[in-house]
Amino acid sequence: MGLLSAGTPLSWDDTKQVANHIRSHGITQFLHIWDRLKDKNGDELLWGDEIEYMVVALDNETKNAKLSLRQTEILIKLRSIVDNLSSETKDAIALPTFHPEYGRYMLESTPGSPFTGSITDLLAVEKNMRYSLELTAEARRTLARKHLKPNEIPLTLTSFPRLGSPGQFTEPYYNPCDAVSSHSLFLPEQITNPHVRFPTLTANIRRRRESKVAINLPIFFDEETPRPFIDPTIPWDRSIYSEDPEAKNGAALPDHIYMDAMGFGMGCCCLQLTYQACNVNDARRLYDGLIPIGPIMLALTAGSPIWRGYLSDVDCRWNVVAGSVDDRTEEERGLKPLEHDRFRIPKSRYDSVDLYISEDWRNRPEYNDQPIVIDHCIYSRLRQHGLDDLLSKHIAHLFIRDPLVVFSEIINQNDKESNDHFENIQSTNWQTLRFKPPPPKSPIGWRVEFRSMEVQMTDYENAAYAVFITLLSRAILSFNLNFYMPISKTDLEVEVDENMSRAQGRGASQSEKFYFRKEVCPGGNTPKSSGSSSPVDGSRPKDRKMRNCFPPPEMPQNGMPKGPVEEEYEEMTINEIMNGKGESYPGLLGLIWAYIDTLDVSPQELSKIHSYLDLIRRRANGSLLTPATWIRNFVRAHPAYAHDSVVTQEMNYDLIVAIDEIERGVRSVPDLLPEDYTGGEVDGGSISP
Numbered sequence: 231m232g233l234l235s236a237g238t239p240l241s242w243d244d245t246k247q248v249a250n251h252i253r254s255h256g257i258t259q260f261l262h263i264w265d266r267l268k269d270k271n272g273d274e275l276l277w278g279d280e281i282e283y284m285v286v287a288l289d290n291e292t293k294n295a296k297l298s299l300r301q302t303e304i305l306i307k308l309r310s311i312v313d314n315l316s317s318e319t320k321d322a323i324a325l326p327t328f329h330p331e332y333g334r335y336m337l338e339s340t341p342g343s344p345f346t347g348s349i350t351d352l353l354a355v356e357k358n359m360r361y362s363l364e365l366t367a368e369a370r371r372t373l374a375r376k377h378l379k380p381n382e383i384p385l386t387l388t389s390f391p392r393l394g395s396p397g398q399f400t401e402p403y404y405n406p407c408d409a410v411s412s413h414s415l416f417l418p419e420q421i422t423n424p425h426v427r428f429p430t431l432t433a434n435i436r437r438r439r440e441s442k443v444a445i446n447l448p449i450f451f452d453e454e455t456p457r458p459f460i461d462p463t464i465p466w467d468r469s470i471y472s473e474d475p476e477a478k479n480g481a482a483l484p485d486h487i488y489m490d491a492m493g494f495g496m497g498c499c500c501l502q503l504t505y506q507a508c509n510v511n512d513a514r515r516l517y518d519g520l521i522p523i524g525p526i527m528l529a530l531t532a533g534s535p536i537w538r539g540y541l542s543d544v545d546c547r548w549n550v551v552a553g554s555v556d557d558r559t560e561e562e563r564g565l566k567p568l569e570h571d572r573f574r575i576p577k578s579r580y581d582s583v584d585l586y587i588s589e590d591w592r593n594r595p596e597y598n599d600q601p602i603v604i605d606h607c608i609y610s611r612l613r614q615h616g617l618d619d620l621l622s623k624h625i626a627h628l629f630i631r632d633p634l635v636v637f638s639e640i641i642n643q644n645d646k647e648s649n650d651h652f653e654n655i656q657s658t659n660w661q662t663l664r665f666k667p668p669p670p671k672s673p674i675g676w677r678v679e680f681r682s683m684e685v686q687m688t689d690y691e692n693a694a695y696a697v698f699i700t701l702l703s704r705a706i707l708s709f710n711l712n713f714y715m716p717i718s719k720t721d722l723e724v725e726v727d728e729n730m731s732r733a734q735g736r737g738a739s740q741s742e743k744f745y746f747r748k749e750v751c752p753g754g755n756t757p758k759s760s761g762s763s764s765p766v767d768g769s770r771p772k773d774r775k776m777r778n779c780f781p782p783p784e785m786p787q788n789g790m791p792k793g794p795v796e797e798e799y800e801e802m803t804i805n806e807i808m809n810g811k812g813e814s815y816p817g818l819l820g821l822i823w824a825y826i827d828t829l830d831v832s833p834q835e836l837s838k839i840h841s842y843l844d845l846i847r848r849r850a851n852g853s854l855l856t857p858a859t860w861i862r863n864f865v866r867a868h869p870a871y872a873h874d875s876v877v878t879q880e881m882n883y884d885l886i887v888a889i890d891e892i893e894r895g896v897r898s899v900p901d902l903l904p905e906d907y908t909g910g911e912v913d914g915g916s917i918s919p
């Protein structure tokens with residue numbers, strides 16, 4: 231979540247009145263940044279992760295695992311501890327920071343300052359996520375765990391299995407009757423962070439849409455699941471809020487798990503990574519390079535098979551979050567002819583990226599095949615200011631949205647010094663990638679955020695995925711890799727977007743195929759790993775650091791080959807995409823190993839990198855399970871499971887206890903993690919040498 235400005239939120243009607251003002255000044259603010267920093271160059275590689283936790287309170291007597299709603303107290307405590315640590319510490323150590331998130335049971339943590347491009351920093355990410363660092367600074371999970379109540383645990387789990395189920399799923403208990411912001415049938419008001427921004431967001435999405443959000447996930451039909459499945463836990467006949475009849479009037483579909491509030495989506499946890507590029511053009515190349523990677527990593531990190539107490543037929547959070555903030559009106563969704571609204575909008579504000587933005591000559595217009603909705607006035611204004619077509623379209627596309635929360639105190643701003651109005655729209659466009667311009671008055675450069683991954687249950691896995699994406703981002707720039715393929719064709723087939731929908735199905739990482747580019751290296755010159763990365767091969771300068779600036783590829787003399795784009799890609803399994811296919815495609819891991827060959831890495835460092843990449847290799851080839859499959863198997867093997875898709879309070883408790891034990895390394899799970907995983911409590915690294 232963005233910065234939490236304090237103030238008095240406008241009513242929804244007043245917010246609508248100032249929407250044009252916010253958009254117009256938001257663009258002015260962006261243009262000031264553009265004019266000042268479009269030529270900024272030579273910024274170093276800095277990067278950092280964001281990890282979201284849910285704090286769970288275990289009640290061992292009633293065998294219930296509940297979401298602890300103590301976010302405010304916990305954050306105050308953690309911050310004062312971090313402040314004390316930093317005043318005691320003379321050296322500049324990256325002290326962790328904790329931030330509020332949407333759910334009142336959630337914490338977000340980031341390293342106190344971003345990592346650099348050094349290999350030491352790359353491999354410190356897991357320590358930073360977990361362990362005590364040298365001297366007095368402490369890392370994030372250890373710190374959080376130490377300062378929670380004895381029965382509370384910081385869990386990195388994508389979705390809480392019994393959020394919104396009958397019975398008590400929060401500590402303390404609250405009744406959903408009081409859900410004044412969401413009007414949910416299932417989630418109480420107190421599930422939401424009390425900062426005025428969050429209830430206002432929740433209520434304004436409902437008001438703008440003129441109904442509650444409606445999310446329907448297909449139920450997983452097990453042997454005893456009734457057909458048709460009509461959910462007996464929905465209070466079909468409640469009549470407290472005017473939207474209560476929506477469920478029985480068609481919003482809740484048979485054979486589906488129905489959810490009706492922002493909390494079901496924004497209450498999920500994920501793993502995000504932000505990279506600073508050398509300059510704006512490199513940021514645009516990196517952004518484009520990572521677009522086709524988004525759905526692949528969603529499938530591979532899948533971690534959320536249980537929703538509102540039921541096993542579902544999906545493994546990922548993505549569509550739930552997209553539905554949970556879908557503020558489009560019926561006109562915008564195409565259910566009614568346009569009369570009051572400006573646009574028909576195909577997607578929610580939370581969804582996959584719609585446009586490649588690099589001016590690289592390899593970005594063929596055919597790849598941006600989606601008819602993209604833009605605000606034409608904003609587009610013309612940006613073009614007249616001198617911006618190119620693609621970046622103008624990108625911004626004019628984000629700016630079709632209304633602001634959702636406006637504070638009366640900060641409507642009028644100094645557009646040279648503030649980016650508040652720009653960020654108001656930008657940070658409520660939640661896409662698979664985010665292109666982050668530098669904030670005003672800061673040394674920060676142009677950045678790209680990778681946002682599709684589900685959080686993993688252990689810091690070892692989260693570190694592995696962070697290291698993987700970091701190395702891949704370097705390989706993309708260093709080798710000028712080309713992953714382009716069409717975003718989405720409206721006729722016949724779709725590619726990146728189709729991959730997003732395939733990625734979320736049950737067991738997709740093993741059962742599905744995904745569109746992927748066949749030849750990703752310039753001129754077909756596939757970089758190959760020598761197999762042993764330490765000896766210098768003499769052909770490439772070896773670096774102790776991952777570098778940030780790489781020359782963009784030059785167009786070949788004979789111009790670019792212009793075959794039909796359809797021949798550039800094919801359907802591949804995740805195993806092929808990651809581990810390679812035939813002679814010409816080395817797989818993302820093969821490309822990463824070839825990149826590591828260009829670095830000067832010690833044998834110890836190599837063995838740690840190997841351990842991380844091997845986890846990903848094995849998740850891709852199916853010899854290790856995704857968290858989602860492991861969780862589903864746990865439930866289906868539970869002695870109390872009645873094979874009817876229901877995840878009871880007791881099963882949920884046992885699952886949460888098991889996840890905590892896995893995380894601490896006291897429960898061995900050789901189908902999920904490498905056999906030498908020893909858990910988080912031991913200092914010095916979680917994989918024994």
Ligand code: ADP
Pocket residue numbers: 231232276277278279280329340341342343344345502504505506674675677679
């Ligand atoms: P948001 O919630 O808007 O995505 P956060 O501030 O929560 O952003 O997290 C951003 C991440 O970017 C953190 O891990 C932080 O360490 C990292 N970061 C901070 N400064 C830079 C920078 N100049 N370049 C790259 N990453 C950075």
Ligand code: MG
Pocket residue numbers: 231280282331338
């Ligand atoms: Mg967050």
Ligand code: MG
Pocket residue numbers: 231280329338
């Ligand atoms: Mg954040």
Ligand code: MG
Pocket residue numbers: 231232
């Ligand atoms: Mg954020």
Ligand code: MG
Pocket residue numbers: 231280502679
């Ligand atoms: Mg983020």
Ligand code: MG
Pocket residue numbers: 716718719722723724725
């Ligand atoms: Mg197609």
